[in-house]
Every structure is written in C-alpha cells, then in structure tokens.
Amino acid sequence: xxxxxxxxxxxxxxxxxxxxxxxxxxxxxxxxxxxxxxxxxxxxxxxxxxxxxxxxxxxxxxxxxxxxxxxxxxxxxxxxxxxxxxxxxxxxxxxxxxxxxxxxxxxxxxxxxxxxxxxxxxxxxxxxxxxxxxxxxxxxxxxxxxxxxxxxxxxxxxxxxxxxxxxxxxxxxxxxxxxxxxxxxxxxxxxxxxxxxxxxxxxxxxxxxx
Numbered sequence: 146x147x148x149x150x151x152x153x154x155x156x157x158x159x160x161x162x163x164x165x166x167x168x169x170x171x172x173x174x175x176x177x178x179x180x181x182x183x184x185x186x187x188x189x190x191x192x193x194x195x196x197x198x199x200x201x202x203x204x205x206x207x208x209x210x211x212x213x214x215x216x217x218x219x220x221x222x223x224x225x226x227x228x229x230x231x232x233x234x235x236x237x238x239x240x241x242x243x244x245x246x247x248x249x250x251x252x253x254x255x256x257x258x259x260x261x262x263x264x265x266x267x268x269x270x271x272x273x274x275x276x277x278x279x280x281x282x283x284x285x286x287x288x289x290x291x292x293x294x295x296x297x298x299x300x301x302x303x304x305x306x307x308x309x310x311x312x313x314x315x316x317x318x319x320x321x322x323x324x325x326x327x328x329x330x331x332x333x334x335x336x337x338x339x340x341x342x343x344x345x346x347x348x349x350x351x352x353x354x355x
C-alpha cells in the first residue's frame with residue numbers, strides 16, 4: 146500500500162510539473178498589457194531608420210524579424226533588453242532594459258512608429274506599427290531599441306553645505322535577448338517525463354507479480 150501511494154504521488158508531481166511548464170510557455174507576452182506608455186507615437190519619415198530621427202548619434206540595435214540583427218557604429222558590450230512579440234506578431238513588449246531605454250521604433254509593412262520615453266523606461270508593452278489605411282495592424286517586420294545615455298546625480302555634504310552636481314553619462318555596448326522560456330523549462334519537463342517513466346515501470350512490475 147505504501148509503495149502504491151508513493152507511485153501515485155510521483156505521478157501527481159510529474160503531471161503538475163508538465164502542466165506548469167505549458168502554462169509558463171503560454172505567458173511569453175504580457176496579457177493583459179498595460180501599455181504602451183507613449184500613447185502618441187510619431188510616424189518615422191524613413192521607416193525604421195534611426196539616422197532619420199533625433200537619435201542618430203545614440204546607441205541602438207535593430208532586430209529584423211526573421212533576418213540579421215544590426216547594430217549602431219558605437220555599439221559595444223554593456224546594453225541589454227529582453228523582448229518578445231505577441232502571438233499574432235503585431236505587438237512588441239520589452240522588459241529588463243539596462244540601461245533604461247530612451248526610444249523604440251516598431252516597423253510593419255511600409256511605415257513605423259517611434260515611441261519616446263522621458264524619463265527613460267526599462268519595460269513597456271503594446272507597441273505596434275501604424276495601421277493600414279483600410280484598417281487593421283500589420284505584423285512587425287523589425288524593432289529598433291535606442292539608448293541615449295542617462296543622467297546621474299551626485300550629492301556631497303560638507304558640514305552645512307550641500308553641493309549637487311548633475312552629469313550626463315553615455316554607456317555603450319550590450320546584448321539583445323529575445324525571450325525563449327522553452328529552454329529554461331527543458332530540465333523541469335525532462336524530470337517530469339522521467340518520473341512518469343519510472344512510475345510506469347513500477348506499476349508494470351506490480352501487475353506482473355500479481
């Protein structure tokens with residue numbers, strides 16, 4: 146009886162792990178989405194090209210959906226952002242931007258939206274490209290993440306005098322990390338399958354013994 150109870154417990158644990166894994170995989174894109182923060186994005190004159198905006202001298206990375214990733218000439222290690230597309234490929238979400246992002250360009254079909262952040266942000270969602278004239282939103286063809294440095298404040302205290310100095314720093318470099326939660330779940334799913342297999346063997350042996 147105790148052995149049968151252990152087998153049933155192992156089966157329940159294995160099934161729970163598999164179901165949990167499937168749930169996480171289905172949550173790549175935030176739902177519901179509270180964004181976008183910039184509710185009045187600007188239509189970019191030359192769609193998706195940072196050089197045609199006020200951010201030409203900033204650090205940026207351009208991710209072409211299904212194509213190669215492009216980087217600004219001043220790109221080096223130090224910048225990163227996790228991002229993903231909605232299931233229908235029409236909306237962009239990003240998180241964990243480091244440093245915070247200054248702007249994002251989202252292009253679809255023949256036009257693009259420029260989303261600007263003041264102050265800079267580390268996450269947002271619901272970003273899209275301009276809708277078709279006849280209605281409907283095109284699928285995203287590429288996304289550009291833009292960093293223009295940041296502002297830091299240093300405060301020095303000497304007796305009764307407080308001096309505040311503001312400096313602008315521009316960091317360079319980094320990696321863009323499209324979210325791939327499937328890789329993170331492989332160990333849990335494999336363990337679940339192993340537990341199911343072991344449980345099946347034990348049950349089979351008990352049936353044969355009877």
